[in-house]
Amino acid sequence: MTKFLISIVGPTAIGKTALSIKLAQHFNTDIISADSRQFFKEMQIGTAAPSKEELAAAKHHFIHHKSIQDNYNVGAFERDAITLLNKLFKEQNIVIMVGGSGLYVDAVTKGLDDFPDLDASIREKLNLELETKGLPYLQEQLKQLDKEAYNTIAIDNPHRVIRALEVSIGTGQPYSSFLNKSKGKRNFKTISVGLTADRDIIYNRINQRVDLMVKEGLLDEVENLLPYQNLNALNTVGYKELFNYFNGAWDLDFAISEIKKNTRRFAKRQLTWFRKNESIFWFDYTVNIQTVLDRLESRIQ
Structure with a gap:
């Protein structure tokens, strides 16, 4: 039987995690995270990683499996993810993948681009x-x-x-x-599901999420990571702005406003990336789960 990878994409804070769990429960299968920021166990709040309850609701992979001090890149992720998929597909016909890191999603679904050796x-x-x-x-x-x-x-x-x-x-x-030259074939088919909303709604959800992160203890999380602020994994939205606050360059209100602004810019780039893929089935973020299931079932059959 044909194996299917259901890839859930879209901008940050749109509701991908919730949808992925509902689909994983429906198909009784596992979830692979392709969110490169959520790989690192020291970065829980600022990356909006799934909560303990969400992780318990379905089997997740590639969440907090690395340290910020590990050298982990998209090539290593592609290799690890394909190895895991080969294992999972021996017992399951459908696996869910979720994440907003476009390069990491494409690495699994399409393979990486081949570049010449450089000086x-x-x-x-x-x-x-x-x-x-x-x-x-x-x-x-x-x-x-x-x-x-x-x-x-x-x-x-x-x-x-x-x-x-x-x-x-x-x-x-x-x-x-x-980019996007001919690559090695996959032994599974990918069905891509995208969640989106009007820009004002996306931006408002982002602003609310940042406020919630601060309330949940983002400042303490970032302060504990100050000794490691030069690591590549921490050169990311939500952390680098607060490093500027703790280092005395910005006040707190400005740092938080910059997190919101840079996250909005990140969401815009995510949409630009994913909209290049004409095979994605796009749904409004308020979509009923049954509507998504009906579309998936028709495609699978």
Whole structure:
């Protein structure tokens, strides 16, 4: 029988976790998280990781299975996720995957893009420019060399920006031109379900979630991570803004407003990424679970 991976995508704070649990319970199956921020066990509140109750409601994988001090990237995740799927599909015909990290979702469903070997001196030069001239300088450089990559990658992530620049400079071709080439086939079919809403609703849900995170103890979580603030895993929304607060650069109200603003920008990039995939079945975030199930059952059969 054909094996199916049901991939649930959409912007942050839209309700993907709740839908994934309902689907996992209906199909009596497991959930794979493709949210790269939720891999790290030290980052619970600021990543909106599933609660203990949610984790108990369905079997989850790739939640808090790594430390912020571990070197874990999308290539390692692809390998681990495919190994797990091969195991799960021996006993189940359907598995659920949920997450808003577009690159990590695509790594599982499509495979990673193949890039040529590059001169290591290019990355060294870009790292030096990051230190001396700052991220905005590199962002502008990428905008000139590859407008498509500039508009679609996580532009606030220096590692992603440097990678795109490294490929563009080292090959003389845009980074984006290497994406979505022919890749290895998967032994399962993917059905992608997207949740969305009007922009004002998404932004309001994000603002409410940030306020809830603060109420639940986000400041204590970030303060405990201050000794590790230079680690790559912590160079992310919700943490880097509060590091600026604890380091005396910003006041608290401004730091929280920046978390909201940067999370809204992140949601916009997520939608830009996922809307490139024309095979996604989009639903309003208020959709009745039966409506989603009817669409899935018709596709599976």
